[in-house]
Amino acid sequence: MKKFNKQNLIKALKGNAGTYLLVIAAYIILQLMSAGDMISSSLEGQLVPICAYVVMAISLNLTVGVLGELSLGHASFMSVGAFTGVITAMSLSGVIPMGGVRLLLAMIVGAIFAAIFGVIVGVPVLRLRGDYLAIVTLAFGEIIKNIINCLYVGIDANGLHLSVTDAESLNMDGGTVILNGPMGAVGINKLSGFTAGFLLVIVCLVVVLNFVNSRSGRAVMAIRDNVIAAESVGINVTRYRLMAFVTSAALAGAAGALYAMNYSTVSAAKFNFNTSILVLVFVVLGGLGNIRGSIIAAAALTILPELLREFSDYRMLVYAIVLIVVMLMANSAGGKRIQLWLGDKFRALFGKFAKRNTAKGE
Amino acid sequence: MTFLTYLISGISLGSVYAIIALGYTMVYGIAKMLNFAHGDVIMVGAYIAYCVMSYLGLSPIVSVIAAMIVCTLLGIIIERLAYKPLRSAASLAVLITAIGVSYFLQNSALLIWGSATKIFPTVVAGDGVSLFGGQVRITAVALTTILTCVVIMIALTMFIKMTKIGKAMRAVSEDKGAAQLMGINVNGTISVTFAIGSALAAIAGVLLCSAYPNLMPTTGSLPGIKAFTAAVFGGIGSIPGAMLGGILLGIIEIFAKAYISTQLSDAIVFAVLIIVLLVKPTGLLGKQIHEKV
Amino acid sequence: MSKLVPVPSKSMIPERDLGKIPVLETRHLGIEFGGLTAVSEFDMTIGRTEIAGLIGPNGAGKTTVFNLITKVYQPTHGTTLLNGIDTYAMNTMQVNRAGIARTFQNIRLFQKMSVEDNVKVGLHNQTPYTMAEGVLRMPRYWSKERQAHERAMELLSLFHMEDMADVPAGSLPYGAQRRLEIVRALATNPSLLLLDEPAAGMNPSETAELMENIRHIRDTFQIAIMLIEHDMSLVMGICEGILVLNHGKIIAKGTPQQIQNDPVVIEAYLGKKKEG
Numbered sequence: 001m002k003k004f005n006k007q008n009l010i011k012a013l014k015g016n017a018g019t020y021l022l023v024i025a026a027y028i029i030l031q032l033m034s035a036g037d038m039i040s041s042s043l044e045g046q047l048v049p050i051c052a053y054v055v056m057a058i059s060l061n062l063t064v065g066v067l068g069e070l071s072l073g074h075a076s077f078m079s080v081g082a083f084t085g086v087i088t089a090m091s092l093s094g095v096i097p098m099g100g101v102r103l104l105l106a107m108i109v110g111a112i113f114a115a116i117f118g119v120i121v122g123v124p125v126l127r128l129r130g131d132y133l134a135i136v137t138l139a140f141g142e143i144i145k146n147i148i149n150c151l152y153v154g155i156d157a158n159g160l161h162l163s164v165t166d167a168e169s170l171n172m173d174g175g176t177v178i179l180n181g182p183m184g185a186v187g188i189n190k191l192s193g194f195t196a197g198f199l200l201v202i203v204c205l206v207v208v209l210n211f212v213n214s215r216s217g218r219a220v221m222a223i224r225d226n227v228i229a230a231e232s233v234g235i236n237v238t239r240y241r242l243m244a245f246v247t248s249a250a251l252a253g254a255a256g257a258l259y260a261m262n263y264s265t266v267s268a269a270k271f272n273f274n275t276s277i278l279v280l281v282f283v284v285l286g287g288l289g290n291i292r293g294s295i296i297a298a299a300a301l302t303i304l305p306e307l308l309r310e311f312s313d314y315r316m317l318v319y320a321i322v323l324i325v326v327m328l329m330a331n332s333a334g335g336k337r338i339q340l341w342l343g344d345k346f347r348a349l350f351g352k353f354a355k356r357n358t359a360k361g362e
Numbered sequence: 363m364t365f366l367t368y369l370i371s372g373i374s375l376g377s378v379y380a381i382i383a384l385g386y387t388m389v390y391g392i393a394k395m396l397n398f399a400h401g402d403v404i405m406v407g408a409y410i411a412y413c414v415m416s417y418l419g420l421s422p423i424v425s426v427i428a429a430m431i432v433c434t435l436l437g438i439i440i441e442r443l444a445y446k447p448l449r450s451a452a453s454l455a456v457l458i459t460a461i462g463v464s465y466f467l468q469n470s471a472l473l474i475w476g477s478a479t480k481i482f483p484t485v486v487a488g489d490g491v492s493l494f495g496g497q498v499r500i501t502a503v504a505l506t507t508i509l510t511c512v513v514i515m516i517a518l519t520m521f522i523k524m525t526k527i528g529k530a531m532r533a534v535s536e537d538k539g540a541a542q543l544m545g546i547n548v549n550g551t552i553s554v555t556f557a558i559g560s561a562l563a564a565i566a567g568v569l570l571c572s573a574y575p576n577l578m579p580t581t582g583s584l585p586g587i588k589a590f591t592a593a594v595f596g597g598i599g600s601i602p603g604a605m606l607g608g609i610l611l612g613i614i615e616i617f618a619k620a621y622i623s624t625q626l627s628d629a630i631v632f633a634v635l636i637i638v639l640l641v642k643p644t645g646l647l648g649k650q651i652h653e654k655v
Numbered sequence: 656m657s658k659l660v661p662v663p664s665k666s667m668i669p670e671r672d673l674g675k676i677p678v679l680e681t682r683h684l685g686i687e688f689g690g691l692t693a694v695s696e697f698d699m700t701i702g703r704t705e706i707a708g709l710i711g712p713n714g715a716g717k718t719t720v721f722n723l724i725t726k727v728y729q730p731t732h733g734t735t736l737l738n739g740i741d742t743y744a745m746n747t748m749q750v751n752r753a754g755i756a757r758t759f760q761n762i763r764l765f766q767k768m769s770v771e772d773n774v775k776v777g778l779h780n781q782t783p784y785t786m787a788e789g790v791l792r793m794p795r796y797w798s799k800e801r802q803a804h805e806r807a808m809e810l811l812s813l814f815h816m817e818d819m820a821d822v823p824a825g826s827l828p829y830g831a832q833r834r835l836e837i838v839r840a841l842a843t844n845p846s847l848l849l850l851d852e853p854a855a856g857m858n859p860s861e862t863a864e865l866m867e868n869i870r871h872i873r874d875t876f877q878i879a880i881m882l883i884e885h886d887m888s889l890v891m892g893i894c895e896g897i898l899v900l901n902h903g904k905i906i907a908k909g910t911p912q913q914i915q916n917d918p919v920v921i922e923a924y925l926g927k928k929k930e931g
Contacts, residue, residue, distance in 0.1 A: 124640050131396065135594045136639055139632035146629035207790055214789030215782055222776040225765035232725060233777045233843050234751035243786060273587065277461055284458045313473060320465035324444055327462060331455040332447035
């Protein structure tokens with residue numbers, strides 16, 4: 001009976017429970033270290049971006065790993081969430097004094113707007129397949145970046161003002177400019193914090209993991225594995241593709257709001273094609289459909305450039321080489337042979353230790 | 363008359379996109395991969411030409427040839443080291459590797475040439491041509507670009523149609539397995555494709571920097587993305603499609619800048635692309651592929 | 656076996672199904688691919704509980720008929736009545752919901768999903784709860800999921816596959832994959848089951864077992880089954896009515912005995928006897 005429980009426990013830890021535990025443990029450890037002044041200020045500054053990128057990676061994994069469609073414009077949903085979130089939080093600053101509530105509202109509004117854009121993009125785009133879908137998401141990303149670069153939004157006693165020419169033409173009566181064209185959002189109150197980030201990661205995990213383990217998630221995976229068979233068993237392909245895509249967009253929107261509220265200024269250029277690619281790299285390195293892998297990859301690769309600081313000029317070069325080598329190791333025949341060889345060596349070594357330990361124990 | 367001026371500069375810009383798009387489309391047609399590093403090969407080509415002209419003081423022709431040689435070698439090396447081991451891997455893995463190569467090239471360029479913008483020297487001397495009593499002027503650069511593009515287009519079509527390697531390339535793009543069974547050296551054919559694509563990228567790099575002389579390690583990125591969309595626009599895998607897509611994209615971009623908004627020109631270009639794909643999901647000249655049930 | 660009797664649309668159905676609306680009736684069904692006629696004037700009727708066979712030489716258009724009935728291809732001519740309802744303008748998904756389930760010649764399982772999940776996808780439309788109920792784990796999620804699990808296991812037990820429930824479908828042996836496809840199709844609660852070469856790649860003993868299973872499925876679920884098969888022992892052994900297709904046209908229909916002795920059928924399979 002005891003053995004049975006132990007097996008169940010291992011199974012649970014390998015499954016979703018382990019993923020939650022990992023995130024909670026990481027949060028507690030980092031909080032303790034931060035309280036004890038044990039982490040560098042540069043790492044401390046990375047905590048909120050890490051949370052945002054983790055949410056981005058999990059949500060993109062829903063599109064790429066679970067739905068099986070390549071998206072090259074995930075950062076555009078982050079962008080939509082970031083700017084709508086910032087506008088929400090700043091326009092409510094007079095009405096709601098509690099920062100936490102405003103941040104929450106910013107994330108919700110960001111998620112809703114990103115979801116709306118997800119529908120606008122998804123309805124036409126999901127008719128396309130494979131690489132064509134990828135290129136259209138890329139195009140939408142560029143369009144959204146371009147449009148935000150031309151937007152001017154300000155607030156005064158009369159409410160929100162909007163312009164597409166310049167800040168002067170907002171015709172404001174005093175007030176503040178929130179969105180200043182190519183400069184992006186300016187004068188943001190920093191409302192985000194590590195705890196808020198952690199909570200968003202947990203919410204994102206609950207949404208994605210529960211979605212995947214429900215009839216909707218099964219329908220989405222069925223579509224990924226075989227569209228024609230999915231149709232033949234009565235699955236509404238368009239509906240479920242859109243459902244996964246929009247959920248993914250909404251989570252990215254919330255992550256965008258979290259990310260933007262961590263800085264005093266943020267521009268649309270921050271959420272460009274390279275950011276989309278960066279998140280895609282997290283997802284692929286973490287493993288398609290592997291949520292825990294996405295979390296680890298996103299956290300590790302956000303910290304990696306920081307850790308490579310001593311290489312200064314060479315760090316991005318090293319990053320590129322690491323990326324190529326990891327992909328070659330994981331996917332080529334030669335790389336698999338090296339992995340097997342290393343595995344054997346490791347087991348041999350580990351086996352020796354294990355033997356020695358049991359010998360000691362007895 | 364300004365309309366005609368814009369049209370010509372659109373065709374000229376489009377010709378550059380078309381030459382880059384050829385590289386994307388050939389590699390996609392044969393290796394079925396999106397070579398995201400292609401845009402950065404353009405940048406390397408431009409830097410090589412810059413160095414040969416500025417530091418060695420050699421003539422523009424020599425610089426273009428040097429750039430072509432270096433890029434061809436670079437293309438073959440990249441293919442051998444990074445893409446060939448992944449021939450049977452998932453396309454996403456290849457895509458990420460290509461992104462890694464792109465980062466690698468950009469950051470290598472950053473280390474070698476620094477982040478400061480280099481001003482590309484004039485490659486094409488001359489005053490160009492004036493038409494309609496000086497109302498429409500075609501610059502020498504524009505003229506050279508358009509002519510180069512036409513020559514490349516004709517040469518490449520002949521090469522693909524007439525030569526044995528061209529035939530092998532067509533066979534490999536249709537069915538890799540069957541081509542191999544017919545005794546075609548698939549790996550060799552893919553290498554040749556990369557070599558040609560990279561040599562074209564070098565030419566595109568020089569032409570691009572002749573028209574827009576600011577040279578930076580990220581110079582190739584945006585034109586690369588646009589040329590890629592041009593290839594998709596025309597129907598990826600199709601050589602005439604890449605040509606058509608590139609030139610249309612250039613014209614749309616210049617017209618959008620001239621008549622609508624400079625800031626929104628990219629958005630307009632991409633919006634047109636989306637509309638085309640929605641109406642014709644495989645691009646202008648792309649082939650429809652049916653799945654057998 | 657029940658006697659076959661002629662029905663108005665010049666087809667035949669088992670006598671016991673006479674008083675009931677036929678499960679499927681095709682009228683002048685046909686399709687052209689770019690001017691090339693693949694199937695034409697395909698008229699047939701399948702009784703409520705009939706096991707029907709569709710045979711013919713390679714390239715005769717058998718799978719195309721299945722694709723027309725399930726709307727994988729939209730027919731260019733004619734239409735299909737399913738339980739008396741015209742399926743005109745329906746798509747594959749709607750046809751399935753209306754009562755047709757199928758398997759595929761080249762197996763189309765959800766490879767990366769477990770065997771149980773494959774069946775649960777088939778049960779999708781019988782386990783209704785919203786996405787929100789699923790994400791928030793509301794009571795209906797738990798009750799419907801329990802039902803789905805029990806039903807999936809029950810269906811898998813038809814082929815004694817309960818033990819394989821957690822295995823990824825893609826790693827099953829070939830025969831088991833074919834059986835899983837049948838289970839998945841059955842899970843959608845169809846009134847007509849289309850099997851595209853169910854015995855392909857099976858050895859004689861597996862085929863014999865499959866025959867038993869097909870009959871068992873018909874008897875338990877009281878549904879009609881139509882199958883495409885090259886294994887004549889299976890076709891002649893279980894089918895009540897058989898249709899022979901050649902060059903996209905029906906060349907013969909009747910009982911196994913009639914078909915076996917039909918000179919037109921023999922000619923289609925073996926070629927014309929040289930005379931003179």
